[in-house]
Amino acid sequence: MSDIKVKTAPVQGVDGRSGGHLLEVENLHVEFRTRDGVAKVINGVSYHVDAGETLAVLGESGSGKSVTAQTIMGILDTPPGFVTGGSIRFRGKDLLTMGKDERRLVRGEGIAMVFQDALSALNPVFTVGFQIAELFRKRRGMSRADGYKRATELLDLVKIPAAKTRLKDFPHQFSGGMRQRVMIAMALALDPEVLIADEPTTALDVTVQAQIMDLLAEIRRDRNMGMILITHDLGVVADVADRIAVMYAGRIVEQADVHALYGKPCHPYTLALLDSLPRLDLKGQELNTIKGLPPNLLRIPSGCAFHPRCRMAKDICSAERPALVELGGVRASACHFAEELYGRE
């Protein structure tokens, strides 16, 4: 970690002004009712994103980061998934209480999503051109020919070479990186104001990953879109995010500006996560690890869900759940010792 002091961009208060944000998730609760019991997958998540900024949601598998995104998009499988509380406001309107038809209009035009695995997200039996043009036909009432014309423009926009001929190709005929570009083109088709990218580059090689992340950043800038980037990769986050929300066992444990978070993590989990990365100056030494395993969501530990794995845990941690408290007005951490961590040099 570098000790260079970097001027951080002005950050809004973590609690935000109500109603002022483009997309605002508030106190969201989601549970999965399974044969083995009720898994509390999301337990009171709140975050927001504004036009032109990138919010990274960071977490390991099972932390609830993708389920939050699915709930925002309204594509949560019900059953087993049920929203049991909270609200998701887009431009001030609650998506969860909205009628089906109204919500449908938000999808694609208001909020669009790029999925991790483009091969399974695209329909294998239709050409890419058909799938993109379908959006324009159904939602914009365009003719087939016009739809294809717009599809060509979109493929050009995401820098797919020979866009016109590639429209006639099926998804399996594209390479991984190109397929991801097709997905991005599709998500952009209806000019969304918020783009949710769920692990958009996890399945890709590093050189291709870099191309895709650049493309996403460029498009976000050009269109002044809000972006929610869901990932587990601490490197990708450091490269592109403005703000970060770290999730653990269905809760946000820390939220901060990117420089603040990497410079001085104020939650033991974030701290341990950054500590466990292989680093140059630790070559040949044992890596720091986080002991134990991520919790089983059917049996989330009492108090702070991280306490069984935490190096700082005391008695209070298993008895009482720490609230997400504000630190210095610009960041928040859900730890009983957050103030101590924030106050350290």
Place this chain on the structure above:
Amino acid sequence: MSEVILEVRDLVKHFPIRQGIVFKRTIGQIKAVDGVSLDLHKGETLGIVGESGCGKSTLAKLLMNLEKPTSGEVRYQGRDVLRLSPAEQRKLRRNIQLVMQDPYTSLNPRMTVGDIVGEPFEIHPDAAPKGDRRRKVQELLDVVGLNPEHINRYPHQFSGGQRQRIGIARALALKPEVIVCDEPVSALDVSIQAQVMNLLDQLQTEFNLSYIFIAHDLSVVRHIADRVGVMYLGKMVEVGTDDDIYVRPTHPYTQALLSAVPVPDPTARQRKAVIRLEGDVPSPANPPSGCRFRTRCWKAQEICATETPLLQIRPTSGHPSACHFAQERDVVHAG
């Protein structure tokens, strides 16, 4: 440096592309591995990095003798593994073991952990007498940090990291000298990755193992490897100590690869020299002539298309690099 334990010379594996239903004709070759040479010394870790399709997993299979090479040699302690009789091969094979990438599919779901870890003893009965096997398996589970009492459990009762430990215990059963690890941590979460890497490190010291560590994550390889080889489209493009590769890379592909790795430090955004490659890796069925990287390389000139650059030490590169214009360049890299 200690003695060479595994020697690979000009290893080539071409997979035929066949067409036709009844009469199959070979219409081409996928050149998965195309002339790779390497040495593995006793007790060292050789890291192999490269993107998907560069042939690193095929290389692992060739080393394990799970695939017959088209040509070339794999010599273990001076003997050519591929020219031994089947009985001798079997004996020799126990000294080279494999840890696979996906802990979810590389363990048989219908076998208990005891059966999985003990299976090598069924194949090589002289390694442990029958009555002693259960105890041996429990010892192994203890060594990799699993509870020996879980010997009767099934793989689905374990988490990803624990399953990878089971795979490692199985690989250790016959006391091998070389372990080929094919992406052993890439399916695991960050917090679990570190645990498994520490385990591999600790086992290496304890049993004086040599590792061939194949991965696409450059920072993981840097942490664990003594020497690193970079592969592109079936060829080794650069080999050297970890500092040679990460601090003084001379091959343009290595440089591009390093610059593409996201650094977990937001302050690096400004000082990072970004090299963005255009396009995708060409198909190994029809690789470019001459240098295979030339289609994406910013340094490419005529000679690159006509002459294949050899992997050798050059006036401008202190370690072997397969580029006509090898030149050091400072790239901020994953620490």
